[in-house]
Amino acid sequence: MRKLLIIGIGAGDPDHLTVQAIKALNRADVVFLPDKGEEKAALRHLREEICARFIEKPYRTVTIETPQRAAAGSDYRGVVVDWHARIAALYARRFTEDLAEGQCGALLVWGDPALYDSTLRIVERVRAGGLAIDWEVIPGISSVQALAARHKIALNRIGEPVLITTGRKLAGGFPAGQDSVVVMLDGEQTFARIPAEDLEIYWGAYLGTAEEILIAGRLADVAGEIEAARSQARERHGWIMDIYLLRRRPAATEA
Ligand SMILES: C[S@@+](CC[C@H](N)C(=O)[O-])C[C@H]1O[C@@H](n2cnc3c(N)ncnc32)[C@H](O)[C@@H]1O
Structure with missing residues (x-):
């Protein structure tokens, strides 16, 4: 066979x-x-x-x-x-x-x-x-794992789930009841079009390559910086692949 x-x-x-x-x-x-x-x-x-x-x-x-x-x-x-x-x-x-x-x-x-x-x-x-x-x-190392490793973060909060979804789905709003959401296949910078309060973002483009870009912070503070970096890089290379984790900012007691 x-x-x-x-x-x-x-x-x-x-x-x-x-x-x-x-x-x-x-x-x-x-x-x-x-x-x-x-x-x-x-x-x-x-x-x-x-x-x-x-x-x-x-x-x-x-x-x-x-x-x-x-x-x-x-x-x-x-x-x-x-x-x-x-x-x-x-x-x-x-x-x-x-x-x-x-x-x-x-x-x-x-x-x-x-x-x-x-x-x-x-x-x-x-x-x-x-x-x-x-x-x-x-199996291979996915971009989700590469994103977490490069930002040196765990994807989930203690005992909590992680949702992996697409930019298309995120366009409907930050998923109800979720705490940590990984977004892939987002050609529209959807993170910049959802309410930013209480959210933090860990963004990565061209992960694992010489062109890699990493930006993290409060979504309200860094959304513009990511949009600018993304469009400049896209223009420079002619293409882009990016992925990000959005999550609610931790309560004071969270590790
Ligand atoms: C068709 S999916 C393939 C996902 C792949 N099977 C994986 O395990 O990562 C393509 C999406 O994966 C993400 N992606 C894949 N490689 C990436 C990389 N090196 N840097 C950033 N994002 C990446 C992007 O969100 C991209 O839109």
């Missing part, structure tokens, strides 16, 4: 790769590199750099051209499901044509495959479509 290794590669620093991920890379006969067109060249280069640095045996790379997602409009879920179906058809064809029976392929996933990434759902679709392929998932 064909085998697929879905490998979390960390959030930007090649040193994020775990020993398990390096071992998995070295089992691969073929490394599949999805090319989403809009994906930043910098991210593609990091994948290539990881292969060159860590794979110590001959391997082939195969690029999978993936279609762009249609504008979401009101039916966000429907658009994404349709997009996944089209990607699954392309993946199925590449796995069939570029991976022989008994061979092992690797898919390199940014951060951790379990967090805001569609690869696992797409591979499920490929299997549901009839291709007999076994698969393993190798």
